[in-house]
Amino acid sequence: MNTNQSSVARPRRRAGSGVGAQLLADLRQWVHEQRFALWVTAGFVAINLCWWLFYAVQHKSLPYAELSTTLGAFDLARLLPSLVLTRGVLQLIVEAVLILCVLCVAEPRMGAMRTTLVSLGSAAIGIGGGLLLCAGISTLFGDRALTSQIVFSLSPVTLVAGALMASTAFSYALWRHRVRLIGYTAVLVVILYGGNPGDYCTLIAAVAGQLIGTAIAGRPHESERWHWQYSSSREKRRILGAIGFVLALGPVVTATSRIHAGPLTSLAWIMGPGSVHSSRLAACLNGEASLGCFQQNSFAAGLFPGDVVRSVLCVLVMLTLAWGVMLGRRAAAVASIVFYVLTALTAVVYYLIVPIRSFLAPADGDASTALPPGTLLTCAVNVLVPLIYAIALGVALRNFSVRTHRRTLSLSVTVLIVTLLVCLTVYLVFSFTHAQDFVPHPDARMLFEDLPARLLPAGYLAATSLTFAPATALASVIYQGVGMVFWLVLLVVSLAWLRSSIDYDHAAHEQAETLVEHGGESMSFMATWEGNEYWLSPTGRSAVAYRVLNHIALTTTGPFGDPEEWFSDLDDFSRFCSDHTWAPVFYAVHEEQKDYLQEQGWHSIMVGEEMLIDPQAWKTTGKKWQDVRTAINKAKREGIVDVMTTFDEAPADVQSQIEGISEQWSQGKALPEMKFTLGGVEELKDPRVKILYAIDGDGVVQAVTSWLPTWRGGHVIGWTLDFMRYNHGSYNGIMEFLIARMAQRMHDWGEAHPDEQVQFVSLSAAPLSGLQHSSDATSDDTSNIDGTTVLQHSLALVADLLEPAYGFKSLYRFKLKFQPIQRPVYICYRDSALLPNLAIAIIRAYLPSLTFREALGMLSSFKPKDDALASADSPSSAPAASSAPSPASAPSD
Numbered sequence: 048m049n050t051n052q053s054s055v056a057r058p059r060r061r062a063g064s065g066v067g068a069q070l071l072a073d074l075r076q077w078v079h080e081q082r083f084a085l086w087v088t089a090g091f092v093a094i095n096l097c098w099w100l101f102y103a104v105q106h107k108s109l110p111y112a113e114l115s116t117t118l119g120a121f122d123l124a125r126l127l128p129s130l131v132l133t134r135g136v137l138q139l140i141v142e143a144v145l146i147l148c149v150l151c152v153a154e155p156r157m158g159a160m161r162t163t164l165v166s167l168g169s170a171a172i173g174i175g176g177g178l179l180l181c182a183g184i185s186t187l188f189g190d191r192a193l194t195s196q197i198v199f200s201l202s203p204v205t206l207v208a209g210a211l212m213a214s215t216a217f218s219y220a221l222w223r224h225r226v227r228l229i230g231y232t233a234v235l236v237v238i239l240y241g242g243n244p245g246d247y248c249t250l251i252a253a254v255a256g257q258l259i260g261t262a263i264a265g266r267p268h269e270s271e272r273w274h275w276q277y278s279s280s281r282e283k284r285r286i287l288g289a290i291g292f293v294l295a296l297g298p299v300v301t302a303t304s305r306i307h308a309g310p311l312t313s314l315a316w317i318m319g320p321g322s323v324h325s326s327r328l329a330a331c332l333n334g335e336a337s338l339g340c341f342q343q344n345s346f347a348a349g350l351f352p353g354d355v356v357r358s359v360l361c362v363l364v365m366l367t368l369a370w371g372v373m374l375g376r377r378a379a380a381v382a383s384i385v386f387y388v389l390t391a392l393t394a395v396v397y398y399l400i401v402p403i404r405s406f407l408a409p410a411d412g413d414a415s416t417a418l419p420p421g422t423l424l425t426c427a428v429n430v431l432v433p434l435i436y437a438i439a440l441g442v443a444l445r446n447f448s449v450r451t452h453r454r455t456l457s458l459s460v461t462v463l464i465v466t467l468l469v470c471l472t473v474y475l476v477f478s479f480t481h482a483q484d485f486v487p488h489p490d491a492r493m494l495f496e497d498l499p500a501r502l503l504p505a506g507y508l509a510a511t512s513l514t515f516a517p518a519t520a521l522a523s524v525i526y527q528g529v530g531m532v533f534w535l536v537l538l539v540v541s542l543a544w545l546r547s548s549i550d551y552d553h554a555a556h557e558q559a560e561t562l563v564e565h566g567g568e569s570m571s572f573m574a575t576w577e578g579n580e581y582w583l584s585p586t587g588r589s590a591v592a593y594r595v596l597n598h599i600a601l602t603t604t605g606p607f608g609d610p611e612e613w614f615s616d617l618d619d620f621s622r623f624c625s626d627h628t629w630a631p632v633f634y635a636v637h638e639e640q641k642d643y644l645q646e647q648g649w650h651s652i653m654v655g656e657e658m659l660i661d662p663q664a665w666k667t668t669g670k671k672w673q674d675v676r677t678a679i680n681k682a683k684r685e686g687i688v689d690v691m692t693t694f695d696e697a698p699a700d701v702q703s704q705i706e707g708i709s710e711q712w713s714q715g716k717a718l719p720e721m722k723f724t725l726g727g728v729e730e731l732k733d734p735r736v737k738i739l740y741a742i743d744g745d746g747v748v749q750a751v752t753s754w755l756p757t758w759r760g761g762h763v764i765g766w767t768l769d770f771m772r773y774n775h776g777s778y779n780g781i782m783e784f785l786i787a788r789m790a791q792r793m794h795d796w797g798e799a800h801p802d803e804q805v806q807f808v809s810l811s812a813a814p815l816s817g818l819q820h821s822s823d824a825t826s827d828d829t830s831n832i833d834g835t836t837v838l839q840h841s842l843a844l845v846a847d848l849l850e851p852a853y854g855f856k857s858l859y860r861f862k863l864k865f866q867p868i869q870r871p872v873y874i875c876y877r878d879s880a881l882l883p884n885l886a887i888a889i890i891r892a893y894l895p896s897l898t899f900r901e902a903l904g905m906l907s908s909f910k911p912k913d914d915a916l917a918s919a920d921s922p923s924s925a926p927a928a929s930s931a932p933s934p935a936s937a938p939s940d
Contacts, residue, residue, distance in 0.1 A: 081151050081154070081155075083159040083162070084150030084151045088146050091143060095131075113125055113128075114126075114129040114200050115129065115199060116200075117196055117197060117198055117199070118178065118182060118195045119196055121178075126174070126200065126201055127201075129201040130170065130201050130202075130203055130205060130206050142203045142204065145203075145207070146203060146204075146207055149207040153165075153210040153214035157210070157260070157263075161263065162210050162213075162214075165259050166207055166210040166256075167206075169208070169209020169212075169213070170208075173209065173248045173251040173253070174248045177246075178244060178247065178248065181244040197243075202245055202249060204249055205245065205249045206252075208249050208252045208256060209253060209256025210256060211226065212253045212260060213256040214226075215227055215257065217260065225880075229289070230253060232289050234246065234249050239293075239432075283443045284374075284375050284447065285373060287372050287373075287380075287440060288369050288370065288372040288374075289369075289373070291368060291369025291383060295365030296366075360534035360537075363538050364386075364534065364541055367538065367542060368382055368386065368541055369383075371545050372440070374628045375446070375449045375626070375627060376447060376544060377444070377447040377448065377450050377451070378451040379544055380440050380443075382541065382544070383437070384441055387440075388434065390433040391429075391433045393499060394426060394429040394430045394433075395430055396499070448627060449627055449628065451544050459544065463537060466536045467502075470502070470532055474498070474525060478494050479494070484521065484522035485517055485518055487515055489515045493515060501529050501530050502529070502530050502533055555581035555582075556579075558583060559579075559581045559583075560575055562608035563575055564735075564758045565588075565609065565758060565761065566589075566610050566760070567608070567757050567758060568605065568607070568757065569657065569659070569757055569809040569811075570767055571604055571757060572736075572756060573603050574604065575592075576603070576726065578723075579603055580594060582623050584615075584619060585619070586609075588612055589606050589616050590616075591605070591606050591620045592604070594723075596888040597887055598630060599885060599888045600624045600627075600631050601888055602631070602632065602634050604636060604724075605633060605637070605640050610759075613640070614643050617643060630876070631876075631877070632874065632875070633873075633876075634874050634889070636872065636873055636875060637657075637870065637871075637873075638871060640875070641875055644877075647877075648877065649877045650875070650879055651874065653871045654872060654873065655812035656859075656869045656872070657810075657812045657870045657871075658862040658863070658868075659810070659868040660809075662794045662804075662805050662806075662808050663794065663797050665791060665793075667679070674780070674783060674864050675783050677780060677783075678780030678784040678787065679783075679784055679787055679788075681780055681784075686744040687742065687743050688742060689739055689742075689784070689788040690741075690742060691739045692737070692738060693735075693738060694733075695732070701748055704747070705731075705738070708748065708750075708772045709728045709770075722892070722894070722895055723893045724893075726769040726770050727770065730769065730770065731753035731769070731770045736769075738752065738754070748774060749776075749781050750772065750777055750782060750784075750785055751773075751785075752768060752769075752770060752782075752785050752789070753770035754767065754789065755767040763803075763805065765807040766789070766809070768786070768789075768808075768810045782861070783864065786865060790808050793805040793808055810862045
């Protein structure tokens with residue numbers, strides 16, 4: 048045989064250990080492994096609760112002012128307690144969760160002592176270096192006097208940020224780059240839009256922790272050079288998408304921050320709390336310098352509710368485009384380029400060409416033409432940030448390969464342009480014809496200068512002020528509404544771009560039909576079934592069948608076609624998935640391909656064991672074969688014979704009975720018929736598929752099986768069991784009879800045709816049957832950091848939920864009666880962060896039409912006790928009502 052026939056010894060299962068007990072054991076193991084993180088977090092919470100209780104008992108208010116200081120009157124003794132004390136319940140909860148998560152990541156990799164020392168050391172470096180950096184930046188922007196008056200405190204996150212970044216030096220490349228990207232992005236967005244000096248301390252603490260961790264860890268586990276499986280194009284999209292999220296969420300950070308002194312704060316002021324005070328604004332314009340002046344100047348550009356709504360819609364559009372960039376959508380990337388280039392141009396116009404003082408010039412016309420202090424530097428920051436992002440997107444545009452339907456794209460662009468023109472026309476025509484509805488009455492110059500302000504979010508116009516305002520209700524609706532309509536249409540268009548993509552090449556299905564006859568493994572024929580998409584190798588001699596679920600490209604077994612290309616197909620298909628922003632997952636692959644992928648850094652889980660029979664060595668002598676011999680002898684006594692044919696060649700009456708048996712089996716089930724690697728009536732109608740059915744003397748079909756062919760070099764080398772249904776009136780053992788007859792037929796064929804021997808008869812594997820026991824877990828590390836064991840036990844729970852309807856476990860035990868060679872099959876994935884998403888994708892693949900009502904029926908039918916297993920082991924485990932193997936659809940997992 049060409050297949051791997053090594054028997055896999057199954058570890059003994061502890062009595063009474065169910066899936067629920069296994070999950071509880073996983074939880075206890077996690078608590079034991081993370082006891083350091085749990086104790087530290089508990090101590091942090093206890094300190095805050097005691098602090099609050101101490102002042103509550105004395106009926107005193109908490110001295111929050113004692114936890115802060117300023118750069119001008121710096122007091123380290125007041126600053127340090129803010130590393131462990133919080134200002135409220137919400138902050139306590141958020142900080143405690145962050146501390147727990149960080150320590151759960153850091154401590155298993157570095158140990159408790161190293162984690163503690165790195166945390167304290169990097170925090171000390173971060174406080175000193177961060178405050179110096181903040182002072183330097185404020186001097187650069189010319190607002191040192193203002194910054195020195197900002198009251199600030201530290202965050203408990205500063206205490207653990209260094210440990211998190213240090214732990215990345217002990218991680219593999221994927222997690223190392225991912226944690227650093229997300230960590231630094233989160234800190235930078237807070238700094239750029241908030242400007243709290245304490246945030247600078249967190250940034251420097253993170254950098255210091257990374258340097259310390261690198262020095263301690265030494266050489267990384269693998270080269271820093273990106274491997275193909277961590278595609279550079281995929282990482283570019285991920286980074287650019289993350290930056291897009293940062294720019295989009297900036298206004299939200301500004302709105303929730305207690306400090307508003309970040310370099311990009313002026314981009315988001317309209318989202319912040321407060322209101323304009325005309326007297327306060329006048330004082331600011333007369334030269335007074337204080338933090339509140341920035342706020343008053345900014346609010347002057349957004350006095351109306353429509354401006355706030357317009358800004359919110361803008362944020363939603365930016366988030367949508369950022370998500371599209373991360374998914375590799377070319378339309379989202381191009382739209383982002385246009386958006387941010389226009390943002391940069393607008394900043395130039397409103398900071399330099401039409402500065403704030405020219406808008407608010409006194410009536411005598413003696414306004415100074417000099418730009419306000421710091422305007423050039425502020426303009427540079429607000430121009431360069433979106434411009435650099437747009438340029439980066441343009442340079443990386445070739446990495447965005449997911450294109451939108453031409454019709455959808457042209458229609459949406461047309462709608463957007465028409466909407467823009469209509470909004471501008473309505474606003475200008477109304478303003479010219481109803482100038483009396485505005486105060487003061489605007490002239491043509493004023494209207495055209497104000498035109499961009501009707502469309503752009505008010506936050507982008509922080510350095511401008513109003514030149515006129517609506518005085519009537521109708522004027523206010525037009526004044527505020529045109530911008531809202533435009534941004535609402537743009538949001539709808541952006542969502543349409545994300546939902547529409549070019550259809551994949553369905554003509555590849557015909558080529559896949561041909562390739563599967565050139566070469567494949569025991570389950571490759573399932574690749575021809577409906578619902579699969581196809582990737583073809585560059586030579587066109589091999590292919591991979593897959594379906595995209597939850598942004599996961601879940602393959603239907605491994606490559607097929609030319610066997611010499613199969614290993615290279617694993618690499619090339621993974622690149623293809625990365626180009627389409629999918630995560631490749633190879634489902635139901637065998638040990639050779641699993642070993643190859645593991646050498647490339649992939650993870651794996653055994654999801655089942657394929658049962659193989661060698662027809663050349665087939666025999667039914669010995670005590671172990673008693674059940675099979677009994678079934679064969681009973682069929683002879685009942686006058687039942689087996690017939691091998693195809694569905695099309697079977698008599699019409701037999702076809703009708705087969706369809707009726709299948710429908711009878713489906714009725715009354717809590718769940719619909721399963722798909723993916725489980726065939727039904729439609730799949731057995733393929734003329735290349737053989738059906739073997741049992742029929743009695745009265746012409747009644749008692750049971751039916753279907754067998755999928757496997758080709759190698761143009762010849763059929765094996766048959767794989769797929770469809771397996773029985774008539775409720777048939778006798779116990781009918782399935783044993785049919786499977787034994789198939790093996791005997793292939794044995795006889797091999798003796799009659801030595802040059803065309805069938806090398807194997809596969810009984811396939813029950814889905815998720817390899818996930819029954821905790822000892823089956825194949826985690827990639829002993830501490831289960833990646834959560835592989837928990838995923839296996841969670842999927843085992845799903846298998847238990849499905850057991851009453853499909854009998855996977857009983858089917859597994861049933862197949863053992865044929866003394867098969869057990870060949871494990873695996874699911875291989877490269878990113879352990881996808882485990883929850885992967886579990887959902889597998890369930891969706893098997894149950895694509897599952898409804899909420901059917902899911903409730905599944906839960907109501909769940910029985911924790913393995914009653915069916917006992918019957919499966921009994922000599923009469925055939926299609927009786929209580930027997931699970933026969934009524935279950937034989938899986939082709």
